[in-house]
Amino acid sequence: MAEGETESPGPKKHGPYISSVTSRSVNLMIRGVVLFFIGVFLALVLNLLQIQRNVTLFPPDVIASIFSSAWWVPPCCGTASAVIGLLYPCIDRHLGEPHEFKREWSSVMRCVAVFVGINHASAKVDFDNNIQLSLTLAALSIGLWWTFDRSRTGFGLGVGIAFLATLVTQLLVYNGVYQYTSPDFLYVRSWLPCIFFAGGITMGNIGRQLAMYECKVIAEKSHQE
Numbered sequence: 253m254a255e256g257e258t259e260s261p262g263p264k265k266h267g268p269y270i271s272s273v274t275s276r277s278v279n280l281m282i283r284g285v286v287l288f289f290i291g292v293f294l295a296l297v298l299n300l301l302q303i304q305r306n307v308t309l310f311p312p313d314v315i316a317s318i319f320s321s322a323w324w325v326p327p328c329c330g331t332a333s334a335v336i337g338l339l340y341p342c343i344d345r346h347l348g349e350p351h352e353f354k355r356e357w358s359s360v361m362r363c364v365a366v367f368v369g370i371n372h373a374s375a376k377v378d379f380d381n382n383i384q385l386s387l388t389l390a391a392l393s394i395g396l397w398w399t400f401d402r403s404r405t406g407f408g409l410g411v412g413i414a415f416l417a418t419l420v421t422q423l424l425v426y427n428g429v430y431q432y433t434s435p436d437f438l439y440v441r442s443w444l445p446c447i448f449f450a451g452g453i454t455m456g457n458i459g460r461q462l463a464m465y466e467c468k469v470i471a472e473k474s475h476q477e
Contacts, residue, residue, distance in 0.1 A: 280338070283459065284334045284337075287330075287333050287459060288333060290330075291455065294333070297368075301372060332417075336459065337456065338459055339459070340455075340456035363396065364458070366396050366450075367450050367453075370393060370450050374389055374443055382441060390446045393453075396450050397453050401456070401457065413452035417445075417448040421444060426439055
């Protein structure tokens with residue numbers, strides 16, 4: 253370069269590490285938002301079904317939002333869905349066990365359909381007693397895991413989610429936030445953990461699929477650079 257010449261000012265390019273971290277942070281936020289709205293939508297639809305069948309009863313003063321659902325239920329379910337959907341691929345990555353079983357969107361959509369069907373059965377199908385219904389839903393929920401997941405991580409997280417969600421629900425009902433008709437497992441229905449287990453597996457599958465798409469996008473950008 254000749255003396256007196258100066259480099260033409262131009263946009264500074266960030267290093268590959270910084271751009272990679274930025275891309276991952278943005279994609280993480282996008283995945284969280286997508287999972288949140290999926291959870292909100294499922295909560296509205298499924299909670300409406302439970303209310304119509306008088307499975308769950310809310311006090312009249314809290315029935316004040318769209319689809320006759322308590323206003324706090326969809327945001328809580330959306331937040332839980334985002335956490336679960338982000339947690340599954342994160343734990344897979346840390347354990348070094350990437351989940352590759354049936355990783356396509358058609359499988360994920362079938363998983364969602366089966367989950368909605370299990371929830372629908374809990375409200376629509378009549379059994380002689382709740383124990384028969386609970387055993388049937390337990391078998392269906394484990395079948396959902398075996399059909400669409402089959403990972404030890406997925407099963408363990410599903411059981412943990414079912415336990416924590418059931419415990420929180422027990423506390424809410426105990427404090428009079430809402431109630432279940434004909435409770436047979438302390439303050440709730442005995443089949444409720446099955447619904448939470450199936451919901452955890454479903455949101456985990458959605459989160460894994462979104463994370464897989466993110467990895468493909470980042471890999472393509474890195475290849476182009």
